[in-house]
Amino acid sequence: MVKRRLVSIGKWIVLVAFLIWTVTPILIVIVNSFKTAKDTFTDVPKIFFEPTLDNYVNAFTKSDIGLYFVNSAIVALSSTLIVIILAMFAAYGLTSFQLRFANTIANGFLLGKLVPVIAMLLPIFVIFNAVGLRGTLVGPVIAHVALNLPFAVWLLLGFFRDIPRELEQAAMIDGCTRMQAFWRVILPVVVPGMAAVFILSAQYSWNELLFSLQLTNLETYTLPVGIASFVGAISVDWGLSSAAATITMVPMILIGFFVQKYIAQGTTGGAVKG
Amino acid sequence: MTHSSAGKAITKRVAPNYARKDLRLAVFLILPAALAIFIIMIVPLGYALVASTFDYSLGQEDTAVFVFLDNYIRFFSDPVALQSLFNTVLFTVLSLTLCIGIGVGMSVALKSLSPRTGNVMRAIFAMPLLISPIIVSLIWRYMYDPTYGLIYYVLGLFGLEDFGGLTETATALYSIVIVDVWHAVPFIILVASAGLTMIPEELYEAARIDGAGALRTLFSVTIPLLTKTLVVLILIRGTDAFRVFDLIYGLTGGGPANSTTSLSIYAFKQAYENNQMGYAMAVAIVTLIGLVVLFGPFMRNSARGKED
Numbered sequence: 001m002v003k004r005r006l007v008s009i010g011k012w013i014v015l016v017a018f019l020i021w022t023v024t025p026i027l028i029v030i031v032n033s034f035k036t037a038k039d040t041f042t043d044v045p046k047i048f049f050e051p052t053l054d055n056y057v058n059a060f061t062k063s064d065i066g067l068y069f070v071n072s073a074i075v076a077l078s079s080t081l082i083v084i085i086l087a088m089f090a091a092y093g094l095t096s097f098q099l100r101f102a103n104t105i106a107n108g109f110l111l112g113k114l115v116p117v118i119a120m121l122l123p124i125f126v127i128f129n130a131v132g133l134r135g136t137l138v139g140p141v142i143a144h145v146a147l148n149l150p151f152a153v154w155l156l157l158g159f160f161r162d163i164p165r166e167l168e169q170a171a172m173i174d175g176c177t178r179m180q181a182f183w184r185v186i187l188p189v190v191v192p193g194m195a196a197v198f199i200l201s202a203q204y205s206w207n208e209l210l211f212s213l214q215l216t217n218l219e220t221y222t223l224p225v226g227i228a229s230f231v232g233a234i235s236v237d238w239g240l241s242s243a244a245a246t247i248t249m250v251p252m253i254l255i256g257f258f259v260q261k262y263i264a265q266g267t268t269g270g271a272v273k274g
Numbered sequence: 275m276t277h278s279s280a281g282k283a284i285t286k287r288v289a290p291n292y293a294r295k296d297l298r299l300a301v302f303l304i305l306p307a308a309l310a311i312f313i314i315m316i317v318p319l320g321y322a323l324v325a326s327t328f329d330y331s332l333g334q335e336d337t338a339v340f341v342f343l344d345n346y347i348r349f350f351s352d353p354v355a356l357q358s359l360f361n362t363v364l365f366t367v368l369s370l371t372l373c374i375g376i377g378v379g380m381s382v383a384l385k386s387l388s389p390r391t392g393n394v395m396r397a398i399f400a401m402p403l404l405i406s407p408i409i410v411s412l413i414w415r416y417m418y419d420p421t422y423g424l425i426y427y428v429l430g431l432f433g434l435e436d437f438g439g440l441t442e443t444a445t446a447l448y449s450i451v452i453v454d455v456w457h458a459v460p461f462i463i464l465v466a467s468a469g470l471t472m473i474p475e476e477l478y479e480a481a482r483i484d485g486a487g488a489l490r491t492l493f494s495v496t497i498p499l500l501t502k503t504l505v506v507l508i509l510i511r512g513t514d515a516f517r518v519f520d521l522i523y524g525l526t527g528g529g530p531a532n533s534t535t536s537l538s539i540y541a542f543k544q545a546y547e548n549n550q551m552g553y554a555m556a557v558a559i560v561t562l563i564g565l566v567v568l569f570g571p572f573m574r575n576s577a578r579g580k581e582d
Contacts, residue, residue, distance in 0.1 A: 145310060
């Protein structure tokens, strides 16, 4: 009895420690975004201070963060939409037709996880430079689609594999065509998988730096590129970059709270049941 | 299992009427995604492979000189390149081990809570996952700041303010591993938690009746039944760690004295700072080979696991 008690106390100490470890860095950056430089740079971290909105005013007036926000939203939404559509059809095609090479093709998709990003970046950079697409939002969108597709297809495969074939057969016996059966019967069942693909692809695209850095110009900067330009300099403007960081991460965290239960269901749909 | 075999039997009977039209539809459905991967990933990879056998700089492709394997020979006689290979492997092994260990441990602890508390905790634990690596590096640069950073403040309380952090070659890479663990453990927790919910409760029941303790249950029930999830986690997290770029770019840029230069960072520097395109491509191809050697076996396992 005493032993169980001790184990339970130990468990809670570990959990609370991990909670502090997880939350503190995030809170610090959010708190710093409301601090003046004088309050940020103190030897002893300052907990009580007079909040200011100056950093946010600066972010919107001295930098084009509003524009970057819009650019990021366009890139994240369009690349995610394309990923979902392509992955959904591919996963359905690979699971519902008893294709002989289905497993080989599915593995081929997963090989995409082995391609070093840098090996894709330079050739795409050269090609986009040649055809005049460099500096447009098309670059990051295309790159993010390719980077997200392998995992998305693989993740949805798990969901489609779990659907009993009888469901589809029944719909077709009732007079649906194959695609009608797909839209009306199959799709509603895999909504959690779609939600997982949505949040994982969207967060990747929203947060991705390397391609956006190399393929955009001042007018098409995304949020991470904008932040990198504050940080990359010799001295970091902590107030400004903390405000920009808060503006970037809070929307994603809020969306994440809404769909987080789907993430868990999604990433293991195929991998765990089996 | 029974579902799919029954499904197969039905399809076989119906198949002849549909076969040809079905095949066309299937190809039509799979082709766009396959083409997208092929055009945006495989074609550039082929380009990189060819480019790695030339010595040239960006914008001056006309003066490219064919050097065949010279860039690869150069890689293996270039101390910085070898160090970046070593850094990458060390980073991957450390980060992966810590992430899986802590992540699975936390998931097990979370599972023992009431569903409601567990879910709230999981949602909070998941937050770092959704933050951009460049922001993560920004936050942690502040945390690691020798004068104002919280880390040094806490270490100072224990008289450990001599810790080198990001500024000394001996500690910089380990300091980045800590940041990567902070960023990536949430992903492990999410996936492993879902994996744990799939383990039938009866097995724990049986272990309890047999008088197995908590540790015994962990190693005899939980871990073996989590194998498939673990393989997937190693594959996804491992390939991401091996390709690490953003985090190092934002935290140290590869310094001090190349002690945190990863293969991706080195390739990037060769391409965009030294304008050695052929060599940069060779470094990228070496990265690819490293990934295949380390994670190829896991990929085959995960595929085989899904066929049954």
